[in-house]
Amino acid sequence: MSQTILIEPNEDLKKLYSINLHTFVGTDIIQRQNAEDTIELLKILPQVSLIITPARMNGIEVALKIHHFIKEENLETSMIVLGDCKPLVNEVTCLKEPVNWESLIRQAAQILGVSLKDSANKVRPDFIPVPVYYFYEIKKTPCDVFIRIKKGPYDYQFVKRIHSKDEFESADIKRYEDQGLKEFYVAKDYIQYFTTFVTNAIVQKLEREDLTLEDRILTTANAHEIVRDSIQVIGVDAASVELSHASINSMVKSVKNSPQVAQLLKFLFSNKISLAYQHCHMLALMCHYVLSKQSWYRQEHLETLSFVSFFSDITLKSNTQMQISTMRELAESNLTDEERQQVINHAKDAVELISSHPDANDYVKTVLIQSHGKLNGIGFEENPGEELHPLSKVFLVADAFVKILLNPAMPSSKKDILELLNLRFINPSYQKIIRALEQKFE
Ligand SMILES: [Fe+2]
Structure with missing residues (x-):
């Protein structure tokens, strides 16, 4: 059986490609993460027949790097590049994005000398x-x-x-x-x-008015998982727009009628709700607490912040990634380089991903891009400045509060958490927001 190295960062596509390459083309799939570990493998397995790789990942020219090694070592290995790669256009097969998986399979079959007709009988x-x-x-x-x-x-x-x-x-x-x-x-x-x-x-x-608060939270949490899954795989489409719209409305409804924080946390934990939704719901609730103490507060503000909390970590894949809120925590984490990049860019990436969502107005985009204190949505600001939008400031303080609350290694009493926030957010308008939260918990 031929061997094919597959580099594909998207887990669902990786599965889709692997199964179909194996079933239709009969090739053995070896998964690799990047150019470096592919080259390491080629050094010990030079007989690999085919490499399927994105043109670039996180700004790194993966395909070019691998191609360079193949040339240098005079290997017979073929390549299929996913996405545009001008320098390789006449050298290897390049498939335009978005990649149609069926044409990927056809190309792989052609390169590996497999007739798809032959395998058609086996095709399920x-x-x-x-x-x-x-x-x-x-x-x-x-x-x-x-x-x-x-x-x-x-x-x-x-x-x-x-x-x-x-x-x-x-x-x-x-x-x-x-x-x-x-x-x-x-x-x-x-x-x-x-x-x-x-x-x-x-x-x-x-949309039912008679849902119990518990049932509403459970259903919204489930909808949140579905929206995350479908947006990560296929992007914003009519179904995810409709579902997120209904979910955010429902979340706004439930945070307005929310029980005490301790009671709510107990409910969220005991019902095995995903960390992503625990964070999203608690965050919307804290935003509601702060907003309700502001003289300028209007209903749209809660809707904006709820929308942002629903989508703020939409591009992140793991709980470890979602728990990070400072550059120091990122440096101390054991994430791969690629996962770190996803964390660093997640505010900016989220704005890009949901820009076609009809409810993503300018306020939403502004708060989302500033959701970690940076104006360009890249990285984390430990002590964010006064230049941010007032709604972003509320979001940042609420987010920091919730991240500590949900982290078992951090203090869990509201008083201790507020003290940590006071030390971190030293600019006057943030101090005011922290005081609004304090009042809520008095
Ligand atoms: Fe975030």
């Missing part, structure tokens, strides 16, 4: 993984749903588990989860249909 329908939490708010699905069963090291079988229109209970989904299942699969042609169906079900629920 294309399946897209769908995390189990997509099933929390529905009782039936509009299409068949499958699970993937491993038959060999690279051989998978998709088995139908839920038939279209079958009724099921949340306990049924929980049983799968208890057995360790994280994803179901839906046939590619039905994925949009399925996502729209789930979106409609959740939006309808969130």
Whole structure:
């Protein structure tokens, strides 16, 4: 079997490419992170047939670096570059972005001398993984749903588990989860249909006036996970706009009727709500506390800050990344270089990612880009200045409060947290915001 090195930072695309390359092209996939570890591997495995890599990652010319090594060592290894790479246009196959995965598979087959016709008999329908939490708010699905069963090291079988229109209970989904299942699969042609169906079900629920506060928070938390997942994979689309709009409205509703902080935290922790949503919800609540003490406060301000807290960490992939709020914490973390870059740029990246969202007005974009105290959305400011927008200042103090509150290694009493904030945010308008929070907790 031929060997192919695959570099793909997006986890879902990595899965999609690996499965299809293996199934359709019959090549063995070796995953690598960057040019350096690819070159290290090529030194001991020079017989690798193909390398699939993005043209560049985080400003580094990955494809060029690898190509240079291949030339220097006179290797026979072919390359497929994802994205534009002018210097390599006549040397290797370059696929324009956004990359169509089917043409990637076709190109790989051609390079590796595999006839797709031959493998057509083995071809199964294309399946897209769908995390189990997509099933929390529905009782039936509009299409068949499958699970993937491993038959060999690279051989998978998709088995139908839920038939279209079958009724099921949340306990049924929980049983799968208890057995360790994280994803179901839906046939590619039905994925949009399925996502729209789930979106409609959740939006309808969130718009109900009779939801209990607990149910509202649980459903909004679930919607937050779905929006994060779908925006990270496919960007802003009609379904994620609709779902985020309903979720943010629902969050605004629930922070206005929120119980005491201690009670709310207990609820958030005991219901296994993601850290991302715990942070998002607590942050909106703290913003609400501060805003309600300001003479200039209007409802739109809470909507803006809730929108920003919903999307502020949308591009981050792990809890470790989300917990970082200073350059020092970033330096002390054990993240990879790529993960560090994602953290450093996440405010700027979030603005770019949601710029096509119709609710992302100029206030939202301003606060989002300034959400770590920098005007350009890059890095963290320990002691942010007076030049920031008043809403950004509220957001920054609230965010710092929540990050400490949710960090088990940091003080948990409100008094101790406020003291830490007082030491960190020394500019007058920030001190005023901290006093507003103090009043709320008196
Ligand atoms: Fe952030």
